[in-house]
Amino acid sequence: MKLLIFSLLIFLIAFQEQISCFSLSIPVSPGYYQNGHFVIGGLFSLRVTARDSRFKFGLNDTMTIPEAVIVNLTKNYQHMLAFIFAIEKINKNPNILFNMSLGFYLFNVDFSERKAMESSMALLSGESPPIPNYSCRPEKTDKLVAVIGGISTGISTQISRVLSLYNVPQISYAPFDVSLGTRVQLKSAYQFPVHTAALYQGIIQLLLYFTWVWVGLVVPDDMRGELFIKEITKEMVSHGICVAFSEKGPVFTSGVVVGWYQLLLSITLTRVVLAFGDTHDFLTLVSLILCFAVFGNVWITTSDWYTITLPFQQNRIYTSFGGALSFSVHKDEILGFKDFQRSVQPRKYPHDIFIQCVWSILFECPHFYEHGVKELSQCEQNGSLSTRSVKVWDMSTSPLSYKVHAAVYAIAHALHEELSLRVNGESLDKSGLQAPLPWKLHPFLQKGQGGRNINEENAVNHEVSATKLDIFNYQSLQSGTKAQVKVGEFVFESHSVQHLSLNDKLINLGELHNQAAFSVCRQTCLLGFSKTQVDWNTFCCYDCVPCPAGEITNETDMVQCFKCPQDQYPNKQRNQCLPKVMTFLSHEDTLGAVLFSMAISLSTFSAMILGLFIHYRDTPIVRANNRNLSYVLLVSLMLCFFCSLIFIGQPRTVTCVLRKMIFGVVLSVAVSAVLAKTFIVVVAFKAIKPGSTFQMWMATRLSKAIVCCGSIIQVCICAVWLGTYPPFPDVDMQSEYGKIILLCNEGSTLAFYCVLGYLGFLASLSLLIAFLARRLPDTFNEAKTITFSMLVFCSVWISFIPTYLSSTGKTMVAVEIFSILASSAGLLGCMFLPKCYMILLRSHGHSRKRFFK
Structure with a gap:
């Protein structure tokens, strides 16, 4: 059914293409005329027809074909009513036209540009069919002062083509068209501007x-x-x-x-x-x-x-x-217009040929045609437009009706100003005052001032x-x-x-939309995704790609992802930045607690050995190899264990400085003491050889000098480090995901490695001397235990460097603490555990001689 109806419409339109140019021998559509001192023409569109009423087969032969009405636009009849209502109000006001009246001549041009042109010529000629350049009815044409129409730009253009030849003003109520005012030949057309x-x-x-x-x-x-x-x-x-x-x-x-x-x-x-x-x-x-x-x-x-x-x-x-x-x-709303519409009836306007058709449609009345005009046979005499449903008749003033009403007032006020210039004194002889020539109204219409009765101002060609x-x-x-x-x-x-x-509560987007419709080329890119442009399409069409690692989007449809602030990190969905957790090796951590316990235990163990050595200070095993050096070594090892405790806890300026300085100095004292002990082993063997001039008291003094010099050099290195670029508290926000690592920055990396290098130098020198002295007689030889302890010490610190450099956060600090504890424990165990075993288990009741045997 739909296809059949549409095919019929297309056929009617296509058939219309065959219609020839209009023939002036056929009458135009009849008009609705009301006499007055001045006449305003009106060209309106009340219906859509499929073809015109004439069809040319040859040069002179024509055949009349009835018009096929496709659409009756009954609501457009309100435009005519607005026109008539304005005329009646003006005629009732004696102050506007000096007690003179306005008449009108209205035509229905449908939506045909050809009919618009013919009706325009009929307005100028006063006759149907029109005769160009002739005024067949002077009582009509001589009173014509202006014309209002049409409903579209095309119709307005065709009307203006005719009226411009005679310089008759035309006010179009069609949508504003800039091109209409720029055409040179159309000088008579006025429009209601739209911003x-x-x-x-x-x-x-x-x-x-x-x-x-x-x-x-x-x-x-x-x-x-x-x-x-x-x-x-x-x-x-x-x-x-x-x-x-x-x-x-x-x-x-x-x-x-x-x-x-x-x-x-x-x-x-x-x-x-x-x-x-x-x-x-x-x-x-x-x-x-x-x-x-x-x-x-x-x-x-x-x-x-x-x-x-x-x-x-x-x-x-x-x-x-x-x-x-x-x-x-x-x-x-036009004041009084609704009441006027309620009062409109066919019997009130018997000469209105257009109301018959509208009434028959609105009230579904039987009708017949007489002389081409629809006549109602039976219809409700007291019917009112206010009783019709909104879908077929709306009592509210439409925008186009408002324009028509304003156009009538604009012409009336232009007439008023033109007449005012011709009135002499206070009296007015209406019999001698003829309608002004139409072109004389142009200066007044060009001012753009409208009437003051329709709420109370309108404007033509004037923007507010x-x-x-x-x-x-x-x-x-x-x-x-x-x-x-x-x-x-x-x-x-x-x-x-x-x-x-x-007002969202009042908006209803139709039966097919229960909620607000979406109109996008692509659905929104969710949080955590960014838009990437599709080269072949507009910027509204794009693909959504996930944000790269470390970046987020916190809004939909973002063009690019962005990184979180340094103190925050993105979540797994990459749509939110979370605050990073501050971390450091603390006493509450399992690793920190274990290292703390190890440091305390080893310190206690060192103190116990020191106490044991002091208690058995007169035994040969303690006196061998200078017991004072043993005391110094034990104290320095105990301090080494204690200094590792400074590495545990939140880094601060004081603790960062003390960590490196105490570690470097104390460990250098311990290694220097080991070096002095190694030196004493060699010197003692030389001193007992027959004919040797080297005395043991000289070795004792020299060993003290070794300890002092070795420690002072390390103190100097640390002093230079402290004076130039000392360690300081720092943060590492990049090494571990979602964490801010609090650490101690070495400051001068060169100074730090100089401290380690000097310790390595002392340890290597001790290892070398002890290795060379390993074959001395067993009775005086401590070189084997020193060699083994230095091997442990060097192994720990050699493995420390790559491990330290590859570690981050807590692990880095733990590696450093473990290296200090392991190297110190290696020295303590290798050098003192055998002696403790000898003191506690094998030295009682034995003489020095038996012990050495």
Whole structure:
């Protein structure tokens, strides 16, 4: 059924293409004339016809074919009523036209540009068919002062082509078209301007409010459409909104259906469609959508659409267009206009040939045609337009009706000013005062001042500083009727001063949308992902890629990920930065507690050995190899164990300095003592040789000098380190994920390795001397234990360097503590445990001689 109806429409349109140029021998449509001192012409559009009433077969032969009415736009009759209402109000006001009256001559030109041109010539000729350049009825034509019409740019252009030849003023109530005023030959046309910047910004703000960034554009196939696409696209791109497509919709009466399939396909693939134009610009589009499918689009229109346009599928119109949002320049209601509409009846206006057709449709009255005019046979005599449903008649003033009313007042005030210049004194002789020549009204109309009775000012060709746009929503009321509900407004003063207000509770986006629709080329990139541009498409089309390690996105649709601050780290989802945990080797840690216990235990053990040696100080085993050096070595080892405790705990300036300095100095004392002991072994063997002049007292003094010199050199190195670039507390935020490591920075790395290098030098020298003395007689030889202890000491510190460099955080500190404990424990165990064994288990009751044997 849908396909059949659509095929019929296409056939009618295609058949219209064969209609020839108009013939002046056929009468134009009859008009509605009311006499007055001055006459204003009106050209309105009340219906859409499929073809004209004449068809040329040859040079002279014509055949009359009845018009096929496709759409009766009954709501457009309100434009005529607004015209008549304004005329009646002006005629009742003696102050406007000096107690003279206005008449009118109204024509229905349908949506035919040809009829518009013919009716314009009929206004000038006063006769139907018109005779160009002749005034057949001076009582009508000599009183013509201006014309109001038409409803579209194309119709207004054709009217102006005729009226401009005679310089008759024309006020168009069509949507504002910049190109109409720039055409040189059309000097008589006036328009009601629209602040295009306000409309564009209102559309942009509405799209941003609903986050609709993937929008299709449908415009009429004319200059207005071209200009709109150019300007709105620039604004949309600057606000991050993409144009999914821009198509020129075919106008119903133009017969242009080329590309309709592509248009329907584009609409199907796009959720939100912005349509620039009025109802008559998209009659074909409406029929196509209703005949083929329901796409579930959200429509945004730039004017009030008359959606009940087709005689079929009326109940489905709001399924397709329900939920649409429309912009309309804010206008107040015309005072008294609703009461006037309630009073309108066919018997009140018996000469109104147009009311008959409207009444028969609204009240479904039987009718018949007489002389081409519809006559009502039976109809409700007391019927009122206020009893009709909203979907067929809206009592509220439409924007176009407001324009027509304002245009009548603009002409009346121009007449008033022109007449005022011709009035002499305080008396007015109406019999001698003829209607002014039409072109004499141009200076007054160009001032752009409107009437002051319709709330109380209107303007023609005049823009105001602040523009207010009302936003309407097509909805289905509870009673089942369809209506537009005002859901918000947009106030524009400048690009920096604008305000959009919407009532979300009133907005209903239609039967197919239970919640706000989304219109994006791609769904939002979630948190933790960033957008990567697709080279072949617009900036609204992109891919979502996960953020790299260490970076996050905390908002949707971010162009790039970013790193967290240094004191924070990203979570696993990479959508949030978490504060890093501060960490250091503390006493509460298991590792710290173990090392602390080891240090205390070894220190205690060293103190016990020292006490044992002091208690048995007179035994040969203690006195051998200089017991004072043994005391120094034990004390220094005990201090080494204690100094490792400074490494545990939160690093501070004092502890960082004490760590390195005490460690370096105390350990150098211990190694120097070992070196002195090694030296004594060699000297003692030399002293007992026959004929040797080397005395033991000399060896004792020399050993003390070795300990002092070895320690002083290390003290000097540490002093230089402390004076130049000492250790200091530092933080490491990069080594461990999610942690801030508190550590001690060595300051001067060179000084630190100089300390270690000097200790290595002393240990290597002791190892070398002890190794050379290992074959001395066993009785005096301590070189073997020294050699083994130095091997342990050197092995620990050689392995320390790579381990230390490859460690981070707590591990680095633990490695250093363990190296100190291990090397010191190696010295303690290798050098003193055998002696303790001898003292405690084997020295009692034995003499020195037996011991050495």
